[in-house]
């Protein structure tokens with residue numbers, strides 16, 4: 007982010023973001039705690055569809071906040087549609103949030119319980135907006151699919167990502183990452199909760215329709231541990247800061263409705 011420096015430390019972390027980004031105290035901030043028994047089962051809420059078969063991944067990068075895999079988004083080759091969405095939204099990137107060793111690092115919580123990590127697939131409404139940047143500032147501009155990661159056995163495909171992490175150890179590093187289809191990171195069920203929220207990092211724009219899958223995927227402690235080899239700092243900085251606990255805690259619901267798919 008040009009201009010304001012922000013991070014996840016004591017001085018520049020989530021509790022300080024409101025100083026440079028006052029919307030941090032807005033009415034539709036994310037993440038939130040999902041309370042399943044309080045979610046509305048909405049009969050009009052149909053299934054979501056993930057048309058990722060022609061998706062084209064480009065690279066994997068360390069942007070100093072997370073590790074991000076970017077996709078070609080110049081046409082509708084990979085979109086999410088259906089569910090609460092009025093248009094198809096184009097896949098732009100996915101990234102993760104995680105904790106420290108032995109600690110949870112998801113952003114959303116379910117009944118007050120956190121998961122080990124959370125994967126975000128970020129999509130934008132290219133029907134209504136000319137660019138991702140424009141969409142990111144519009145109330146119906148973005149749709150983020152959130153998938154919880156729980157620890158257990160090795161995930162059979164996550165190694166394709168963890169094998170590349172040593173190439174993007176430092177902030178500002180990136181490397182080619184072609185031919186990866188994130189469909190391999192989905193759980194078996196696409197049942198979800200949905201609500202209107204925001205980016206969970208600065209600039210915290212209130213532009214996200216959140217779609218959170220109820221079923222987590224299982225990854226091993228070892229695989230998750232690989233993410234902690236990443237660093238927040240650039241190669242030129244002398245202070246090495248391990249990239250971990252890069253999550254924002256749940257924010258006030260402010261009367262919002264959380265709906266549940268059938």
Ligand SMILES: NS(=O)(=O)c1ccc(C(=O)N2CCc3cc(O)c(O)cc3[C@@H]2c2ccccc2)cc1
Nearest residue numbers: 007069071126128139142150204205206207208209
């Ligand atoms: N966690 S999340 O809500 O799913 C999410 C989604 C998008 C983005 C995103 O694309 N951002 C915000 C942070 C950021 C940081 C950078 O260093 C950068 O180069 C780009 C971004 C973008 C962004 C920046 C400005 C306006 C909109 C998005 C970040 C987080």
Ligand SMILES: [Zn+2]
Nearest residue numbers: 101103126206
């Ligand atoms: Zn995220």
